[in-house]
Amino acid sequence: MSGKEGLLELADVQEPEGAYHLQDQVGFLLRKANQRHLAIFAARISDLTPPQFAVLAKLHEVGDTSQNQLGNLVAMDAATVKGVIDRLKARGLVGIGRHEADRRRLLVSLTAEGRAVVERLFAPARAVSRETLAPLSPREASTLVRLLARIS
Amino acid sequence: MSGKEGLLELADVQEPEGAYHLQDQVGFLLRKANQRHLAIFAARISDLTPPQFAVLAKLHEVGDTSQNQLGNLVAMDAATVKGVIDRLKARGLVGIGRHEADRRRLLVSLTAEGRAVVERLFAPARAVSRETLAPLSPREASTLVRLLARIS
DNA sequence: TTGCTATCATTTGTACACGAATGAATTTGC
DNA sequence: GCAAATTCATTCGTGTACAAATGATAGCAA
Numbered sequence: 001m002s003g004k005e006g007l008l009e010l011a012d013v014q015e016p017e018g019a020y021h022l023q024d025q026v027g028f029l030l031r032k033a034n035q036r037h038l039a040i041f042a043a044r045i046s047d048l049t050p051p052q053f054a055v056l057a058k059l060h061e062v063g064d065t066s067q068n069q070l071g072n073l074v075a076m077d078a079a080t081v082k083g084v085i086d087r088l089k090a091r092g093l094v095g096i097g098r099h100e101a102d103r104r105r106l107l108v109s110l111t112a113e114g115r116a117v118v119e120r121l122f123a124p125a126r127a128v129s130r131e132t133l134a135p136l137s138p139r140e141a142s143t144l145v146r147l148l149a150r151i152s
Numbered sequence: 153m154s155g156k157e158g159l160l161e162l163a164d165v166q167e168p169e170g171a172y173h174l175q176d177q178v179g180f181l182l183r184k185a186n187q188r189h190l191a192i193f194a195a196r197i198s199d200l201t202p203p204q205f206a207v208l209a210k211l212h213e214v215g216d217t218s219q220n221q222l223g224n225l226v227a228m229d230a231a232t233v234k235g236v237i238d239r240l241k242a243r244g245l246v247g248i249g250r251h252e253a254d255r256r257r258l259l260v261s262l263t264a265e266g267r268a269v270v271e272r273l274f275a276p277a278r279a280v281s282r283e284t285l286a287p288l289s290p291r292e293a294s295t296l297v298r299l300l301a302r303i304s
Numbered sequence: 305t306t307g308c309t310a311t312c313a314t315t316t317g318t319a320c321a322c323g324a325a326t327g328a329a330t331t332t333g334c
Numbered sequence: 335g336c337a338a339a340t341t342c343a344t345t346c347g348t349g350t351a352c353a354a355a356t357g358a359t360a361g362c363a364a
Contacts, residue, residue: 020277020278022210025277026189029297032300037178049349050180052349061172079314079316104358105311129179144178147288147295148182148296150292151287228320230343231344232322235320235321255329256329
């Protein structure tokens, strides 16, 4: 509290950029952007969550796969993907069976209903992406997507 | 399956941009970017989660506030912020008390230890942001932050 | 073979995250 | 000044998310 160190204050502080502003941190902004996206998704696709849709979409793209493999493809850890698949199975959108050659693996596949559901949702899902990016110009939107991919 | 409609196919499809690629959707990228940020945060600040740190940082910035107010400031819903504050309280980092004038409100405040902890973490928290953005040039990083803020 | 190691799935425990319902206290509209 | 609407906090239920521990199976090496 003496005045003598006053002139050195700015040089001494550990925080070179001044006060910490939560609102400017990437992590906080990522969480908020995610929140808004979630809300838009829920508004347009009320009967499925984004992770559930991701699993169905991936399954549609690559065909039958093991649970772990599917988890890698949609960036979910083993415990998480199990929960998602359990719920999809309970609703009859996917089926599971044991792998022939490797009895550790669980083979996940789209049911006819699951296929119908996911194909019907591709258009709305695109609309979700569009609406999420709506505050930006097309050029800005593609920049954002490109940069996000780089830090993922 | 007849060949007659072949020439009209592209005009008829509901999906103007071809196949749906999960990896290109903003929502999927936001989730993955968030994941990477979470991992970086956990590696550098192992004893606190990002939401917990956000609450402490905000409390440090604005002083004592009600639980709901705090929730608004850190973009958490009432039920979520309650859980976060409960855990911080259990660890002695925040204290709670009833508001004088408005007995509905719960007044949340930093304890001395909470203040010490959050002040010690500002520098590591900055490092988390830096590392998250490390794959980008400084210019790209600031573009990303700006665009993220716009869609939040 | 025997054992070492790796992989796949499951379970448990903790921590967000949010909708919906509830109850208490305050504010408002008239 | 009182009834209606609002606000604040809590609780419940569901759904991610991930670390860590466990058990089963497979592949590899000596």
